[in-house]
Amino acid sequence: MRKALVTGGASGLGVACAQRLTRAGFAVSTIDRAEGADGKVDVTRREEVDRFVAEHGPFDVLVNSAGVVGPNADFVDVSAADWDRTIAVNLTGTFHTCQAVIPGMVAQGWGRIVNIASIAGMEGNPRLTAYSASKAAVIGLTKALGKEVATTGVLANAIAPAVIETPMNATTHPDVLATLVEKIPMRRLGRAEEVAELVAWLASDACSFSTGAVYDISGGRASY
Numbered sequence: 001m002r003k004a005l006v007t008g009g010a011s012g013l014g015v016a017c018a019q020r021l022t023r024a025g026f027a028v029s030t031i032d033r034a035e036g037a038d039g040k041v042d043v044t045r046r047e048e049v050d051r052f053v054a055e056h057g058p059f060d061v062l063v064n065s066a067g068v069v070g071p072n073a074d075f076v077d078v079s080a081a082d083w084d085r086t087i088a089v090n091l092t093g094t095f096h097t098c099q100a101v102i103p104g105m106v107a108q109g110w111g112r113i114v115n116i117a118s119i120a121g122m123e124g125n126p127r128l129t130a131y132s133a134s135k136a137a138v139i140g141l142t143k144a145l146g147k148e149v150a151t152t153g154v155l156a157n158a159i160a161p162a163v164i165e166t167p168m169n170a171t172t173h174p175d176v177l178a179t180l181v182e183k184i185p186m187r188r189l190g191r192a193e194e195v196a197e198l199v200a201w202l203a204s205d206a207c208s209f210s211t212g213a214v215y216d217i218s219g220g221r222a223s224y
């Protein structure tokens, strides 16, 4: 049975991806810094990631869903600490988990990595500069990595969702959410299950000629 590792697996898209991959026949391990996942792992801490992968790997699939939205503030008011934390979780966390699983995937000649970026990383969202920068960097990492491992059987792709109904947006002001929905031609929030469907395909044998790519899932919002 193939094994999948889902980060951020205690909430939102991580839960939906774990459930969908389980239905697809994977033995799924979830990690999160919060309670509710199989392993209590902070992806910013390399030693915690390495320990979990050594104990539970090697993994055939990695889904990077752990993330924080970071400061929702004017750029000039973003503190260095908030900036660093957003980059540490969203970008460095992805670096840590990818580095931890890739040797095992390459050794077995098959692997699928799916990094959950954001449309904010493609378009840039005002007052979400740290988040947008971190997700743009995840996209850059994925593009470069996907090409680098292209002949090994390991495929690395990213997805760029627009706003999805998850706990991440539970405290977002209704007016802000309404503005985000207004930008979406389908005029609704996305559902976690819809994102998990795309992730499951990218994690499967059906995805076979795609690496270093970014998949839009935005209800038509993308303008790039």
Ligand SMILES: NC(=O)c1ccc[n+]([C@@H]2O[C@H](COP(=O)([O-])OP(=O)(O)OC[C@H]3O[C@@H](n4cnc5c(N)ncnc54)[C@H](O)[C@@H]3O)[C@@H](O)[C@H]2O)c1
Pocket (backbone or CB within 6 Å): 007, 008, 009, 010, 011, 012, 013, 014, 031, 032, 033, 034, 041, 042, 043, 044, 064, 065, 066, 067, 068, 069, 089, 093, 116, 117, 118, 119, 160, 161, 162, 163, 164, 165, 166, 167, 168, 169
């Ligand atoms: N919800 C959206 O609208 C949306 C849109 C685009 C992209 N995304 C991205 O999708 C991913 C999942 O978001 P979500 O909506 O499910 O959010 P969420 O807040 O529901 O879940 C994120 C999870 O990541 C975990 N996490 C945060 N920091 C961590 C760390 N250092 N180590 C381990 N786990 C950590 C949290 O504890 C939480 O369980 C994120 O990367 C987010 O940026 C979300």
Ligand SMILES: O=S(=O)(O)c1ccc(CO)cc1
Pocket (backbone or CB within 6 Å): 069, 118, 119, 120, 125, 128, 131, 161, 162, 163, 164, 168, 169, 172, 180
């Ligand atoms: O998809 S976006 O509209 O850019 C977006 C950015 C951040 C968040 C997190 O609240 C949700 C949607």
